Amino acid sequence: MKKLTEFDSWKSLQTHFEQIRDVHMRDLFDQEAGGKKDGRFKKFSSQMDDILLDFSKNRINDETFKLLCDLAREAGVEGWRDQMFAGEPINISEFRPVLHTALRNRTNTPIYVDGENVMPKVNRVLAQMRYFTERVRGGHLRGYSGHLITDVVNIGIGGSDLGPHVVCDSMKPYAQRGMNAHFVSNIDPTHLTEILKFVKPESTLFIVSSKTFTTQETMLNAQAARDWFVDLTANDKAVARHFVAVTTNKQAALEFGILEENMFEFWDWVGGRYSLWSAIGLPIALYLGMDRFEEMLDGAHAMDMHFKETPIEKNIPIIL
Structure with a gap:
C-alpha cells in the first residue's frame, strides 16, 4: 500500500505550504471575501x-x-468509504468488516457480512433492549425485594465504557428522574468501592459489558460487585435479578448467574470505539430511555448518509 507522503498531491501540498506559510489570516479574509464580510465563510x-x-x-x-x-481522492477515501458501507473487511489488521453503520441503519436496507444480512440480528437486539429498558423504567422489572431500580452500574473498559459514559454525562438533562448511571472501568478497587457507597443492592442493576466475558479488568470488578451484592443480601439467587450481560459468551455469563434472557449480543464487526450504538449502549437506553437512544441512532444514520452521498468538497466528516 502506497504511503500518504508518496502521493503527488501530498508533495504539491508541501510546496504550497512553503508558498503561503507567511500569509496572515486577516489577509486571507480580505483577499478572498472580495469586499464581502461573509464571502470566505460561504466558501469554506x-x-x-x-x-x-x-x-x-x-x-x-x-x-x-x-x-x-x-x-483525499488520491488516497482512495471514497473507495474505502464505499467498501465500509458494503461490509467488506477494511479492518486490515483483523480482516473484519467495520459496520457500526449497520447498527444505526434506520432504513433497514439489507447489509451483508459473509453473505448474511445482519439487519435481522440488529433489529432483534434493539427490540430486546426496548423490552428490557421499558420494563425497568416502568417499574415492572424490580429488584429481588420489590424495590424499583434507581441505579445502573456499568462495568466495562475501553469502548464498553467510554462511549456510554460520555453520552450519559452529556445528556443528563434528558435523564429519567430517579434513575442514576454509574460507570466502573478502573481495575483499582477504589473506583468500584466509591460507587458502591452510594447505591443499595436492592435497587441497583449491574451491566457487565465484555464481548468474551473474560476481560480481566472487567471481570475482577464484576466479581467484586457480585460479592458485595451477595454479602449484603445473603441471597445468591437474587444475582439473576440484578446483573445483566452484554456479551457473546453465553456459557460464562450463565455460570456467573445471569439469565439468558438478560444477555445482549453484539458482533465482531462492531469496533470498540463505535460500540455505543450496539447493546453496549444499554446504560444509555436505561438512563435516557429507549426513545432517546433511537433518536441518537436516527441522527447518526443521517450523518452516515451525508458521509456516503455528499461530494468531498462539502462532506463534513471527510473535511474534518
Missing part, C-alpha cells in the same frame, strides 16, 4: 441539517482546499 463552510461546520478560520485558500480534496 458546510451544513448538514442543524450541524454547521465553519472551517474558514484556518490558514487555507482555494488552492489549499483543492489540494486537500485531491489528496
Whole structure:
C-alpha cells in the first residue's frame, strides 16, 4: 500500500505550504471575501441539517482546499468509504468488516457480512433492549425485594465504557428522574468501592459489558460487585435479578448467574470505539430511555448518509 507522503498531491501540498506559510489570516479574509464580510465563510463552510461546520478560520485558500480534496481522492477515501458501507473487511489488521453503520441503519436496507444480512440480528437486539429498558423504567422489572431500580452500574473498559459514559454525562438533562448511571472501568478497587457507597443492592442493576466475558479488568470488578451484592443480601439467587450481560459468551455469563434472557449480543464487526450504538449502549437506553437512544441512532444514520452521498468538497466528516 502506497504511503500518504508518496502521493503527488501530498508533495504539491508541501510546496504550497512553503508558498503561503507567511500569509496572515486577516489577509486571507480580505483577499478572498472580495469586499464581502461573509464571502470566505460561504466558501469554506458546510451544513448538514442543524450541524454547521465553519472551517474558514484556518490558514487555507482555494488552492489549499483543492489540494486537500485531491489528496483525499488520491488516497482512495471514497473507495474505502464505499467498501465500509458494503461490509467488506477494511479492518486490515483483523480482516473484519467495520459496520457500526449497520447498527444505526434506520432504513433497514439489507447489509451483508459473509453473505448474511445482519439487519435481522440488529433489529432483534434493539427490540430486546426496548423490552428490557421499558420494563425497568416502568417499574415492572424490580429488584429481588420489590424495590424499583434507581441505579445502573456499568462495568466495562475501553469502548464498553467510554462511549456510554460520555453520552450519559452529556445528556443528563434528558435523564429519567430517579434513575442514576454509574460507570466502573478502573481495575483499582477504589473506583468500584466509591460507587458502591452510594447505591443499595436492592435497587441497583449491574451491566457487565465484555464481548468474551473474560476481560480481566472487567471481570475482577464484576466479581467484586457480585460479592458485595451477595454479602449484603445473603441471597445468591437474587444475582439473576440484578446483573445483566452484554456479551457473546453465553456459557460464562450463565455460570456467573445471569439469565439468558438478560444477555445482549453484539458482533465482531462492531469496533470498540463505535460500540455505543450496539447493546453496549444499554446504560444509555436505561438512563435516557429507549426513545432517546433511537433518536441518537436516527441522527447518526443521517450523518452516515451525508458521509456516503455528499461530494468531498462539502462532506463534513471527510473535511474534518
